[in-house]
Amino acid sequence: MSLLVLGINHHSAPIAVREKLAILERDLPHALAALSGLPGVREGALLSTCNRTEAWAVADAGPVEDTLADFLAGRHGLGRHEFDGHLYCCRAGAAANHLFSVASGLDSMILGEPDIQRQVKTAMEAAQSAKTLGTRLNRLFQDALVTGKKARTETGIARGTFSVGAAAVDLATQIFGESLTGHTVLVLGAGKMSEVTARHLQSRGAPAVLVANRTYEKALALANQFGGQARRFDDLPLLLQSADIVVCSTAAPHPIITRALMNDVMRARRGRPLYLIDIAVPRDVEASVDTMSNVFLYNIDHLQDLVAGARQSRSGEVARAHEIVESSVVEYLRWERSLEVAPLVVAVRQKLDETRQAEIARLRSRLPDLPEKDWKAIESAFQSLTNKIAHPATVAIKAAPETDDALGTLETIRRAYGVENLDGAKNWEGSSD
Amino acid sequence: MTESALLIFAALGYLLASVAYGAHLFLRQPLLAAAGRYATLAAVGLHTVAIGVHCAHTHQTPFTTPAESLSASAWAIALAYLALEMFRKPRPTALGAVVLPAAFLFLFAGAFLHPAASVQTPTLPLLNSNLISLHILALLFAFGLLVLAFGCAALYLVQHGMLKQKRVHGGLFGKLPPLASLDQLAFALVAFAFPLLTVGLGAGFVKALTGGLRGLWGADPMVLTSVVTWLVYGLYLGLHAVAHWRGPRANYLLLGGLLVAVVTYFIPTSAHRFG
Incomplete structure (x- = not known):
């Protein structure tokens, strides 16, 4: 008996092919029963995410690959020619290496991403419920989860930032803590990047996102997209006093946050730190603001530098x-x-x-x-x-x-x-x- | 095992813990933090036994000579850190990399720089007093907490410097606690230490005034620097709580406060000499 895996992923196949073979979670029990009923297959499991669909098996010696490929094709009424060139197959140690790498996030689109760990666990549990997971596959999947956790804990593959938005959040956590609960975010202007950054900040627990724009209706529209609150741009000095994290992305041709304004703001804030993320070009914040005590100013170059370094x-x-x-x-x-x-x-x-x-x-x-x-x-x-x-x-x-x-x-x-x-x-x- | 051997092993334990915590700061290996923790635990245990052996041998408290005071201070620093590790989540392992070396240095200084001072001389009868015990113990634990606050301030300034100067690649970037946590912890440590400092100094003053030593204390350098230490930390608490002092200036004040406290240890004194 030998261990093998047959499947496609984001390296081997475009989305148009991957989506044809994807198996929804609700269909797993039926699919697993069909998999384990294949001739020569003693144990079976299925891992299907947005980036991969893989059939795992412990099977008798022989050309089981064709059997598995036919199984995947048959589930969706496809012809083998539609995806044959995109399939990969690994056996024994190479198969184990593949699953452990997948669980560790080494094979993911975003290196080290943690979601795949949960997806591998879901695949294992579905196969356990369907009673298609035998001794070998059970041990393989358990070891994959342990390896994934170890790789993320003992190395930096899950740390660091890969986007400007994530870099901005990373810096915010270094100033205010892992959870941004209790820290108000202010978004000045509009634009995709400021929206993405605000969403990243919200995902870390920032409770309130205020949006201010010279055009109030635009502020309202953006605020509604992620449950924020619109504010008048004229209230900028007061807004800067209450917000702890400010994402600046206006189309203003000159700085809107000046040193003089910030002097008054920081006096009113009584020393509470203020984090300014200036992703506008031309910049919204005067460069001299960076030298002020308890003010942390990062522009688009700084954030991109952080991403490149990571x-x-x-x-x-x-x-x-x-x-x-x-x-x-x-x-x-x-x-x-x-x-x-x-x-x-x-x-x-x-x-x-x-x-x-x-x-x-x-x-x-x-x-x-x-x-x-x-x-x-x-x-x-x-x-x-x-x-x-x-x-x-x-x-x-x-x-x-x-x-x-x-x-x-x-x-x-x-x-x-x-x-x-x-x-x-x-x-x-x-x-x- | 003799007292000297116990102290040597305790010092080695503090050194090992320092190395383990320091390595954990850069390498982020959970085993290193655990090694630091267990090394600290073992070192404090051995140190406690050493102090007990000393007391049993000399039949007096271990604070009468500079060597003894330095050793006791090292013990108080390590004990305070262990307590923080047990009760605070997440564990402040970065702080361990700063304060355990301090514990080692204090013990080293006490054991090796004042060998002559470890020779026991009979204590004056006037020191056999509950007020003196309160004075010493309160100041000892206050000092331990203030060293931890110093550690927080040092880490804050390093983290602040990296963030302000955009030193975002490699080194310690991303490996230190957030500024808000360090600021909060430093304040809490000083808030616990200040009442102990007040009680300790107060007990000393009361004993000095009622123990027939009037006139010797007024201008003693050690007394004066002790008062300055108290004022510095009182100022820090007041400015932090009322004037909302945050950021580098508040943390520089903490650094200065401990500097004055350490000066108090080594400043020449005539009135505060009993051994």
Whole structure:
């Protein structure tokens, strides 16, 4: 039996192809039942997000790829030619590496994004509910979730910023704290970037977003888009006193927030810090405002610089995350190999127990008058002896997969203990990683 | 184990904790923070035993000589930090990288820079007093908290500097607590320390006035710097709460306050000498 995955993702297929193969969450139970009913498929799971659809299986040896591809096509009444060139397939260690990388966000459109962790968990739980997740896939998905968490915690792949809006929020959290609860946001002007930035700030807990524009109706329209409140532009001095984060994006040809205005504002604010995000070109805020105490002024260049730096520093973090993935793959494969030799361990133990019981029975028939408490001592001694004889064999069997001649080692042990041929020991193929 | 060996191991524990917290600041590995925490715990435990052994051996409190005071101060700093780690969430591990080195330095200074001062001399009978015990203990714990406040102020100024100067790549950027948290924590620490400082100094003054030592204390440098320390922190609390002082100037005041407090330790004194 081997592990494999077949699917498409945002690297291999455009959205027009991906959307044809996507499986909705409500259709998963039916799809999983169909997957596990395929010939040769012993375990199955499906991972379907906006960026990928993957069929996971533990299957008998043989060309199961075609079976899975036909399954994916058949679900949506498609012909194989519509997506064959976009499919990828991985087996064994490469498949494990793929899932662990996916769960870590290394294969995502936005590096390190956390949503995929939840989506992998959903896929696992759906397969558990549908009872299509067996021992191998269950362990694989569990390990993927652990690896994903470890990669995000121990490296910086999930940290840093990849957009101007996210960079602005990152800086806000460094001034005011992780949650922006209790800090009012003021948006001056209109425009897509200021709207996106305001949304980012709202997502971090900023409770109130005020929007001011020279044209009140425009302020109202923008405010309504994300549940904010419109304000008159003439109230700018008062607005600057109450807001802690100001996103400036007007079309004014000259600065609207001057040093003189800010002197009065900061006096009224009594030292409370003020964060100005000036994404307008030409700038809305006089450069000299930056030197004021308790004022933090970042313009579009600063924010883009932050984004560029974050992208650069992530490459080292990506390498570290891949190391974590590779380490997890090695552990998974080691576990999988031990699973395959487990039947021989059980058989050797069983053989020794049968021999022990037969010898005790023979001894009993020859010494019928021995007191029962003496038999207890004899049985205990035989048990101890059996354990001591079994132990080196158990250790050798478990270590065999790591050796060069694993098959030969297992065969020798099997013959030495007089165990009959078993599927697990005979068919052990070794790692195909 | 002898008192010296216990102190050496305690100092090594503070040093190890400093390294672990410092490494965690840059590398963000949870295991490093845990190592720092356990090293601090072990060091404080050993230090406590060392102080106990000292008291059992000398039959007097461990604050009569400069060496003893420095050692006790190191203990108070580490203990205050441990308490903060236990009760504050998220854990202020960045602060550990600042204050544990201070604990190590104080213990080092006490153990190695004043070896002659560790020789015990009999304490004056007038020091066998509850007021003196209150004076010493209150000031000791106040000092521990003020060192933590100093740590917060130092981190605030570093974070503030990075944000103001747009030093947004590498180094400590993104790794320090937010300005608001540091400001809030510093204020809370001083708010706890100031009453202890007041009680400690007050107990000392009452004892000085009622213990037959009138006339020796008025112009003593140590007394004067103690009062200045009290005034600086009182000013900080007042300006922060009433005049809403925030930002670098409030934190510079905290740095200055601890500087005066440390000067108090080492300033030559004639009246405040008992060992």
